Amino acid sequence: MSTYRLEQLLRPRSIAVVGGSPREKSLGRAVLKNIRTAGFTGAISLVNSRYPAIDGTISVKAFADLSSPPDLVVICVPPVSVPSVVAEAGARGAAAAIIITAGLGHGSSSLADACERSARAAGLRLLGPNCLGVLVPGVKLNASFASSMPLAGDLAVVSQSGAIAAGMVEWASQRTVGFSAIVSIGDQLDVDFGDLLEFFAFDRATRAVLLYVESVKDARKFMSAARAAARTKPVVVVKSGRHAAAARAAATHTGAMAGSDAVYDAAFRRAGLLRVLDLGELFDAAETLGRVKTVAGKRLAILTNGGGTGVLAIDRLLDFGGIAAELSEDIRARLDRILPATWSKSNPVDIIGDADAVRYEKALELLASDSANDAVLVINVPTALASATDTASAVTDFSEKRREKDGVPKPLFSVWLGSGGSVSEIFDRAKIPHYPTETDAVRGFMHLVRHSEAATAMMEAPPSLPENFAPDMSTARRVVMAAISQTRDWLDPLEVVELFDAYAIPIARTAFAATPEEAEKVCASLLTNGQKVAVKVVSRDIVHKSDVGGVRLNLSSPMEVRRATEEMFATVKAARPQARIIGVSLHPMIVRPAARELIAGIADDDTFGPVVLFGHGGTAVEAIDDKALALPPLDLKLAYELINQTRVSRLLRAYRNVPPVNINEIALVLVKLAQLVADVPEIRELDINPLLADDKGVLALDARVAVAKVVPKFAGHGHPRLAIRPYPKEWERHVRIGESWRLLIRPVRPEDEHLVHAFFERVSPEDLRLRFFAPVKEFSHVFIARLTQLDYARAIAFVAIDEANHEMVGGVRLHADANYYAGEYAILLRSDVKGRGLGWKLMNLIIEYAQAEGLKRIKGQILRENSAMLRMCRELGFNIVDDPDDPGSCVAVLSLSAEKKHS
Known part of the structure; x- marks a missing residue:
């Protein structure tokens, strides 16, 4: 997210219009007329090398001729001229530019690329190209070619389509609904949904935000900003292309079922956005x-x-x-x-x-x-x-x-x-x-x-995972990396079992045989107590085995297994002559009469990265098409919600003489799959079909796992492929202070609400006043939820837990600004443990974290009477300066560099 110079884009003090002509239909002339008609109170300039004046506004030939840099430049010149205009505006010191012109192309060496490079070098923010412009009625700004100006109000509209933005203006002209801003973002060369959601989330003039979305450019940025905005005000979104075909054919059932729009729907739901299906609903939302x-x-x-x-x-x-x-x-x-x-x-x-x-x-x-x-x-x-x-x-x-x-x-x-x-x-x-x-x-x-x-x-604390769930990440990574080192795209059946065992995902036992003779011998251990076996071909070139005759079921003797294997080899070879057949896998035939057949897995979306899928499984899985999606990471609450979105969830309850399914075990599998793809980003697709579920638990009968080298989907720090940054387990620390005080210092989790509440109960009123700058009488659920439910992409909080009694004894938090340049910290210790060195440990940890995240400085506001905190900050190298907004406090600022180290 970057709100850098968005204030000048949306509330400029001066505007320069570039382009236009005296022609009645000239775009530049229309924009200039709208700016003047709206009653803009700042300076209005015209840059035009061809005409000395348009409609009474005197023009200059170049930016260099302007008396001062404009806050906002509106560009209405032909496409080929746009890059030079952007470069000149940036060189003159303009803060932001709206490129209304269309036809700049996309990608490397395009006109748009040239504009982006020039603007970035100059720190110039760009809106567009190919957009309607910006309307901010509250400051009498109409830098657009819309036909009218809406009333001032408290709804913000951000639209990827200029036509939709124009439609909102026209609709509003027939009503008394007003807007804080209407912004058409066009091709999102620079300013995008994430930037504007970040801005409007904290804009006091905006009470709700309406979005028209065609595609999201940066999913992680969008999700982080959308979740922050939705916590504070309603955000309504309508997205076009709901029935567009998937971009590629998927190799697994999970991948085939995870259509692009279904993933967008899951993302909107996870962010707390209200999705509507058409413009009629969007207008209804605006009305309401x-x-x-x-x-x-x-x-x-x-x-x-x-x-x-x-x-x-x-x-x-x-x-x-x-x-x-x-x-x-x-x-x-x-x-x-x-x-x-x-x-x-x-x-x-x-x-x-x-x-x-x-x-x-x-x-x-x-x-x-x-x-x-x-x-x-x-x-x-x-x-x-x-x-x-x-x-x-x-x-x-x-x-x-x-x-x-x-x-x-x-x-x-x-x-x-x-x-x-x-x-x-x-x-x-x-x-x-x-x-x-x-x-x-x-x-x-x-x-x-x-x-x-x-x-x-969004304020509820989800139930925690069982404490005994301790995944074996090293084994999982070893299995996956071994396949990748052999340039394989798929794990073989035995590797899948080992991978699932590492994450305690129940799966049917599997044996492997390279030849029919070996299959005859190996199956003996599976044919006990009258049990039957299934034989499946193993080939790295064949994903859907049943399509080529690569599956035989209900085999009851070693001889049957041998004959079935021989026949299978011949059948598969005839169907797929080029396929390399390694052997067969043997599986016990599982008989669970009351079990429901489900599907669970991981799909890979081009925009949002890995997504978790759950639904009705079996051989007709794609025809039934009963599924729901969620973005990882998941907790149990989110897993239950995912299950309840499907029609098959009703079959999980008891009916007639069939007992209910142990739904907790299904939810656990979904959470474990989400954790697996977070820990092992090389997993590209994962398919469990069927996942049998009954009152005794769950069991994966068949599973496939696709792997590949990690290609980062998102720039910057954090997980390379997840749109939502997962719990940063790598920042957990076991520390010792003195000879005997042992502490676990880890990032806060949503389920820590009770821990934090008990901690506040043992902080003195005076220490609370020094921390919160005012007396604190009670800590509500909402207040503590805001402290424990963090978006790790923008904030971190560490809690220090005494390992002897599992009580929280201190905490420190850091919240980065929207530009991820600086962060503001706060620290609080339990009153009875002050003076033992914990504050020093926590401050050093937050400094280390800020350095690792690439922040340039951190700062904290401190009451002047808090002498202990001021003394520690000086010893850590902070510069203490007066707070210009509060004479009773000061600000501690620490400049960071990669080399800076505190002990």
Whole structure:
């Protein structure tokens, strides 16, 4: 993420427009006119070597002729001229540029590449090329060729498509929904989704973000920024190309099932984004989020004068996962007293077709006061018996009264079927979201519900893994690297068993035989107690064995095994003459009548890297196409969510005389697979099909593993292939202070909430005040969750645990800025262990970590009265300076270099 100079891009003090002509349809002229018409208050310059002036604005011939460097340059020249303009703007000291021009090409030696290299050298931020531009109504900026300027508001729009951005502008011109910014990013040469999500996440003028996505350029950057933004405000995304074919044919069932859009869907879900399917839904989201800040739950009450529309609304509510609110007994009785005897007596509250404005307002007043619901949807069907306009006015009048009385009244949503512009204007003025149909309204309500649920889920502490799970990473790496050293793409069956054993993934025993005679001998140990065996061809050139006659099942004697092997060799050789047949693998036929056949594995996505797949397995796996995906790493909570997204999850419960599956064992397998691909990035694809599951546990019957040398998918530090940086186990340290104090210092985990809470209980109020700069009375779940649930791509926190009693005795944390240039640290020790050297250990560790991450400096804010901390920082080489914003504190700054070492 980099918010470097984005302030100048979105809130410039001066603008220079390059290009254009006096022609009416000239792009540069249109942009210049928009900037002036919007009322931009800063300096506006025109750089144009062909025309001395356009529409009264005097031009200069070159950037060198400008009196001062502009904050923002808007480039509207032909493609071939863009690189030289970018170079000149950078040389003049401009901060940011919008390249509206299209047709710059892609890749090495293109015009776009030349622009990128010049801009990077000069520190010039680029938006575009091939974009609509930027509109920021709050600062009267319209640096675009959009046809109109929207109202100021608190919704930010980031669109990869200029047409979609223009559509949002036009839609907004018909409503009173306002925007904090509308940004068209085009080809994302520099500024991309990640940068803008980072900016808007901490922008006080923005309450929610709407995204139109065609593709993500840097998945790790996107995921980190999206997760940070979604923790603070709703982020709604619509992505095109949902049904685009996968980019390549996959070699495993897992790979074939993990389509590109399914991976995007998994990524959006993991980041806490609200995905919508089309522009209609995106506009609904804008309508809702632009007017309603939050909703407490998903219980919706519906007030209507038409029973059929109310029932349809309830149907859609249940379809979308909402809850039809019950009426409390008190409210039901009070409604009975004011409504006709024929009213519905339940939700939806049908107040009959002759309902007038007074009846609507009285019923709405009662429903809005009912604690049994979280929001109210008011529906009006036009009749000749009452005025739809009067009824709308009554609803808005009631809303205004409640707002004056309660400050933040219960959310209201409205549908006036077939209403005209006058009704829309009434609801617009009252800032009540209104929709053309009941489906649109219910969907809008559920957008708020889903955001609330996502925000809550991101604050939950997942259950920890069993303490006895200790994977043998060295064995796993040895097995995989041996295959790669032999230039093999696939592990053989015995290697797969060894790999799975290293991570305690249950798999059926396997034997290997090179010849039919050897197969006859080897199978004897498997044919015990009446058991039968399966024989499968082993060839590094054949992935799907059954397709070429390479699988024989239910063999009951050594002679059968020998004959089957001989016949198999002949059949496979005839089907695939070029295939190198190494031998056969022998497997016991597993009989588990109540077992469900599942599939689990790892697929490799071109954008997001490894993804975990789970679903319905068996021979018809691709035809059934019942699967769900998740980005690693996983914890048990995420694994359970992955399982529950599939249809087959319903078959895992008990039914008839079939006992329920041990779902915990399935979840464990998924977590172990995610850990395996994190530990061994050389694993490219992994396929377990079927994975048998019943009440006794799970067992992999057949598995394939593809391997390859690591080609880093993401630049910078951290895992070379995972879009979400996993728990940094390599930073765990066992240390000793003095002769007997032994500590484990490790990165914090989400499940450490109880550990951190107990730690705070033993820190004195004075030490807490010195750390948090104010008295601290209690530590809520949300507060501690923010400390323990970190995105390791942008922050780290180390906890020091006494190995004798497993109690936390201290902690230190570091949060890098968006540009990953500097980081801010904080440290706190348990009050009863101060003075023993732990603070020194933790500070040295955070300095070491910052150096390893490539940060250039770290700093910390310290109260002037905290003499012990100031003394330690001086001894560590920090420079202590005054805090310009707080006379009661100072700032400790340490410049870092690769050579700097503290002991």
